[in-house]
Amino acid sequence: MPENRDGHRISVTVNGTVREEMVDDRLTLADFLRERLRLTGTHLGCEHGVCGACTVLVDGDAVRSCLMLAVQSDGARIETVESLAEDGRLNTLQEAFKRNHALQCGFCTSGFLMSVTAALREGPIGDEQRAREVLSGNICRCTGYTGLVKAVLEADAERKDTAR
Amino acid sequence: MKPGRFAYHAPRELDEALALLKEHGDEAKVLAGGQSLMPMLNFRLAQIEHLIDINRLGGGLDAPRLDAGRIVIPALVRQRQVERSAEMARALPLLTSALKDVAHPQIRNRGTICGSLAHADPAAELPSVMTALDATFTIASADGVRTLGAADFFLFHLTTALEPEEILLEVAVDRLPDGTYSAFQEFATRHGDFALAAVAVTCGLDDAGAVTGCRVVAAGVAPTPQRLTAVEELATGRRLDEALLGEVAAAARDEVDPTSDIHASAMYRKRLTGVLVKRALADVGTQQEAAHA
Ligand SMILES: Cc1cc2nc3c(=O)[nH]c(=O)nc-3n(C[C@H](O)[C@H](O)[C@H](O)COP(=O)(O)OP(=O)(O)OC[C@H]3O[C@@H](n4cnc5c(N)ncnc54)[C@H](O)[C@@H]3O)c2cc1C
Numbered sequence: 105m106p107e108n109r110d111g112h113r114i115s116v117t118v119n120g121t122v123r124e125e126m127v128d129d130r131l132t133l134a135d136f137l138r139e140r141l142r143l144t145g146t147h148l149g150c151e152h153g154v155c156g157a158c159t160v161l162v163d164g165d166a167v168r169s170c171l172m173l174a175v176q177s178d179g180a181r182i183e184t185v186e187s188l189a190e191d192g193r194l195n196t197l198q199e200a201f202k203r204n205h206a207l208q209c210g211f212c213t214s215g216f217l218m219s220v221t222a223a224l225r226e227g228p229i230g231d232e233q234r235a236r237e238v239l240s241g242n243i244c245r246c247t248g249y250t251g252l253v254k255a256v257l258e259a260d261a262e263r264k265d266t267a268r
Numbered sequence: 269m270k271p272g273r274f275a276y277h278a279p280r281e282l283d284e285a286l287a288l289l290k291e292h293g294d295e296a297k298v299l300a301g302g303q304s305l306m307p308m309l310n311f312r313l314a315q316i317e318h319l320i321d322i323n324r325l326g327g328g329l330d331a332p333r334l335d336a337g338r339i340v341i342p343a344l345v346r347q348r349q350v351e352r353s354a355e356m357a358r359a360l361p362l363l364t365s366a367l368k369d370v371a372h373p374q375i376r377n378r379g380t381i382c383g384s385l386a387h388a389d390p391a392a393e394l395p396s397v398m399t400a401l402d403a404t405f406t407i408a409s410a411d412g413v414r415t416l417g418a419a420d421f422f423l424f425h426l427t428t429a430l431e432p433e434e435i436l437l438e439v440a441v442d443r444l445p446d447g448t449y450s451a452f453q454e455f456a457t458r459h460g461d462f463a464l465a466a467v468a469v470t471c472g473l474d475d476a477g478a479v480t481g482c483r484v485v486a487a488g489v490a491p492t493p494q495r496l497t498a499v500e501e502l503a504t505g506r507r508l509d510e511a512l513l514g515e516v517a518a519a520a521r522d523e524v525d526p527t528s529d530i531h532a533s534a535m536y537r538k539r540l541t542g543v544l545v546k547r548a549l550a551d552v553g554t555q556q557e558a559a560h561a
């Protein structure tokens with residue numbers, strides 16, 4: 105089977121730090137983050153794009169890290185859930201998740217946090233309908249989503265408060 | 269699961285990509301957004317020797333071109349990019365409105381317009397949109413360039429006229445003339461899921477509100493986008509009133525022959541198609557009223 109024995113050299117900025125690494129042709133971005141960089145906050149559920157657990161930000165956009173190859177991230181800026189806490193303290197969104205019981209087992213949480221982070225940066229979310237749309241690309245098998253919707257709306261409101 | 273072994277290529281020039289495809293043909297696949305191909309590789313539903321990643325190709329393949337009469341969408345234009353563009357929303361509202369029903373933002377951030385067309389899922393939104401818009405598909409290989417219309421491009425379930433050594437370079441549509449409106453209607457169990465059925469319509473109306481001509485295309489009910497010609501003929505020359513909307517719903521129901529699957533029965537899909545055609549044409553009528561108000 106053909107495979108580039110030496111792999112490919114990539115240079116990628118992960119959570120603000122430049123990483124130079126050799127990667128195999130078929131290594132996914134998710135496995136690169138988890139196994140090579142030991143950033144295990146990014147989770148893998150389905151590995152075919154459906155569950156959203158592996159969502160990270162690539163150049164600011166929320167994407168499925170299970171559907172991207174590590175070699176494709178050469179030159180990109182990646183943000184994972186590990187980048188959210190500020191000085192070891194949960195950020196506004198994470199606090200809102202905690203307050204509203206937006207997680208139980210926590211498996212889905214990092215993906216939700218990254219999807220919502222990208223959505224909040226785009227502008228106000230506004231109402232429950234929009235909050236549900238923002239959440240619809242991720243699956244949670246525990247919470248029943250009520251806490252998640254509340255957390256998103258609360259973080260949205262707080263963001264507006266600080267923006268004022 | 270993880271993908272099987274393959275050799276990864278990231279050509280910078282189109283010629284290089286086409287040369288690789290000519291050399292490896294059947295054993296190679298083009299990688300665009302990866303939102304359909306990567307799941308298949310991860311599940312090992314597809315096993316390939318060579319992956320030709322076109323994401324690093326230059327030559328403006330990542331920017332739509334909007335001319336006075338024509339809109340061209342090259343291979344690397346992401347679905348999200350079109351969805352976010354106010355200019356595209358004005359030029360091609362049908363595409364913008366259908367894109368909101370294509371998966372989720374996280375998928376649309378990477379997924380390309382052309383990739384969805386090349387993938388040709390029968391329940392996908394964009395093939396039906398491009399059929400309604402009578403799009404032209406420009407296909408390149410190392411041996412040259414050819415163009416096809418939608419009817420010749422979509423052949424079957426996940427099958428297009430693309431040969432293994434070819435790339436879908438771009439898809440082009442004419443701007444709709446004044447007095448021609450468009451609408452997209454879909455029903456899915458959960459927002460972002462593939463459609464149980466969807467309908468894309470373009471429809472010309474004269475000042476009296478009579479249909480001068482229309483294209484009505486259904487997705488999710490046949491192996492390829494299906495033009496509902498009986499519906500088109502029935503509507504042409506008539507006003508979009510309640511009586512006609514009732515008739516087109518019945519005609520659409522009769523014209524499609526969907527299959528049953530785990531998501532919905534054939535009968536349900538037939539009825540749904542009727543309802544969606546009715547809603548789409550009603551929407552067209554409302555748009556004209558708003559334009560004349
Ligand atoms: C969870 C999930 C939900 C989804 N829901 C929907 C949905 O509701 N509706 C919908 O329509 N789609 C849906 N999709 C699919 C998504 O829209 C894909 O982005 C799209 O089908 C493929 O585009 P891509 O650019 O990602 O192509 P890729 O995955 O890169 O490629 C798909 C296929 O097309 C070929 N190909 C791609 N580009 C070219 C080209 N330029 N020339 C020649 N061949 C090419 C590839 O070789 C491959 O065979 C979903 C995907 C996921 C993961």
Ligand code: FES
Nearest residue numbers: 149150151156170
């Ligand atoms: S693990 Fe990537 S979407 Fe489920």
Ligand code: FES
Nearest residue numbers: 208210244245246
């Ligand atoms: S908290 Fe358990 S899956 Fe969401």
